[in-house]
Amino acid sequence: MDLFQPEPADLRSLRENAPVHRDERTGMWLVSRYDDVRAVLADPRRFHPDNALTAVTGIPRPVLRVLARAGFSLPPTLANNGTDTHAALRRLVARFLTPARVAAMGPRIAELAAERLDRLDGRADLHPALARDLPAIVLLEVMGIRDVDVEALKVWSTASLELFWGDVTVARQHELARPAAAFHQWLTSRIKAADPAGDDLFGALRAQGVPIRDAAGLCYFLLIAGQETTTQLLSAAFYAVLRQDGLWSRLTEPGVAAACVEEVLRRDPPVSTWRRITAEPVTLSGVDVPAGEPLLLMLAGSGSDPDVFAEPERFCPARPNARKHLAFGFGRHFCLGAGLARLEAEVVLRETARRFPELRLASTEPPPMLGLLSFRAPLSVEVELVP
Ligand code: HEM
Known part of the structure; x- marks a missing residue:
């Protein structure tokens, strides 16, 4: 594997034959059953999040020097923070993502989608056309961050994802370290220059007295996690819905787009795995795991567990318990952007179907996929538009 x-068959085989299995190549313990994944996420005392952002392919010294020269560091802040400082930092970010603030973004998301749909004609690839930059623009606006070159942000963030979650060569790590370092430096300078009385995230971090190094690490994670994942969700959702007979044109019916988004999150979660580390010896599905061992939680495996979801490989928007999925994690670190990501996907799907009710996939060939350890989604969704 x-x-x-x-592949779905790999996940099924793991769940059935080796639900807690040490992968020799990476040294990580693969945890694939729903109940085990949820139990790990629910117990921050026995399972620490410290390795959440550790590079999957070890970064060699010369590449580390490139990062260090730029002052790059990722101290514990949000996803990788099991310490007491987590709660206050989480509260600070949550202020920007309240249900009211998220709901208020609905019309703006529809407007951004409409501008992009206006430009389409004939054939299109929905990834660059609708999925690529829209989530970044929405995130920056909701965080109050102005004057950002969105194209530069996308280059920085896709490079960072590959550097930290890719199966990469040293030569590639060298290439990727430059944009990752440039992003971190840009964040540091923007945070240093921020007005503590301002209404934006950078100002809020200054006002709360968060050290610059921690603020830059937090923003580095947030400005990647808060938009690359939604880009992936949009592509995955387009592709999944278009493969179901007759479903596309129903997206404009009440509740259908939102239900489809949940099914995509359950069956094809863009964040396909997430990591934890054992703080003490534990037993999961009868397997003893020593203290200090890295776990790879197979979120995609948990969403297709037949003990929880009947006929898991079937795409079924009417599934009563679809929202039980763990695509946004669970417990103390539950994704702060879940509501925003759901809204973006729902609105963009619905608006696209409203404009092009007859839209269909241009090919039966499977699309190229982003294949990083924790991120998996189509890199292109070629369609024929029939207005
Ligand atoms: C489809 C889109 C997204 C997916 C699948 C996703 C998934 C996840 C997952 C799996 C976690 C780890 C949860 C855990 O450890 O229990 C997480 C954490 C987080 N996500 Fe998301 N996410 C998405 C979008 C977003 C967006 C749009 C934002 C911000 C606007 C965001 C901000 C965060 C933050 C801040 C955390 C860390 C929370 C903490 O440690 O307290 N995410 N996300």
Whole structure:
């Protein structure tokens, strides 16, 4: 099995034959059953999040020097923070993502989608056309961050994802370290220059007295996690819905787009795995795991567990318990952007179907996939538009 491109059959085989299995190549313990994944996420005392952002392919010294020269560091802040400082930092970010603030973004998301749909004609690839930059623009606006070159942000963030979650050569790590370092430096300078009385995230971090190094690490994670994942969700959702007979044109009916988004999150979660580390010896599905061992939680495996979801490989928007999925994690670190990501996907799907009710996939060939350890989604969704 290729951990970077697992097939549904691989996940099924793991769940059935080796639900807690040490992968020799990476040294990680693969945890694939729903109950085990949820139990790990629910117990921050026995399972620490410290390795959440550790590079999957070890970064060699010369590349580390490139990062260090730029002042790059990722101290514990949000996803990788099991310490007491987590709660206050989480509260600070949550202020920007309240249900009211998220709901208020609905019309703006529809407007951004409409501008992009206006430009389409004939054939299109929905990834660059609708999925690529829209989530970044929405995230920056909701965080109050102005004057950002969105194209530069996308280059920085896709490079960072590959550097930290890719199966990469040293030569490639060298290439990727430059944009990752440039992003971190840009964040540091923007945070240093921020007005503590301002209404934006950078100002809020200054006002709360968060050290610059921690603020830059937090923003580095947030400005990647808060939009690359939604880009992936949009592509995955387009592709999944278009493969179901007759479903596309129903997206404009009440509740259908939102239900489809949940099914995509359950069956094809863009964040396909997430990591934890054992703080003490534990037993999961009868397997003893020593303290200090890295766990790879197979979120995609948990969403297709037949003990929880009947006929898991079937795409079924009417599934009553679809929202039980763990695509946004669970417990103390539950994704702060879940509501925003759901809204973006729902609105963009619905608006696209409203404009092009007859839209269909241009090919029956499977699309190229982003294949990183924790991120998996189509890199292109070629369609024919029938207005
Ligand atoms: C489809 C889109 C997204 C997916 C699948 C996703 C998934 C996840 C997952 C799996 C975690 C780890 C949860 C855990 O450890 O229990 C997480 C954490 C987080 N996500 Fe998301 N996410 C998405 C979009 C977003 C967006 C749009 C934002 C911000 C606007 C965001 C911000 C965060 C933050 C801040 C955390 C860390 C929370 C903490 O440690 O307290 N995410 N996300």
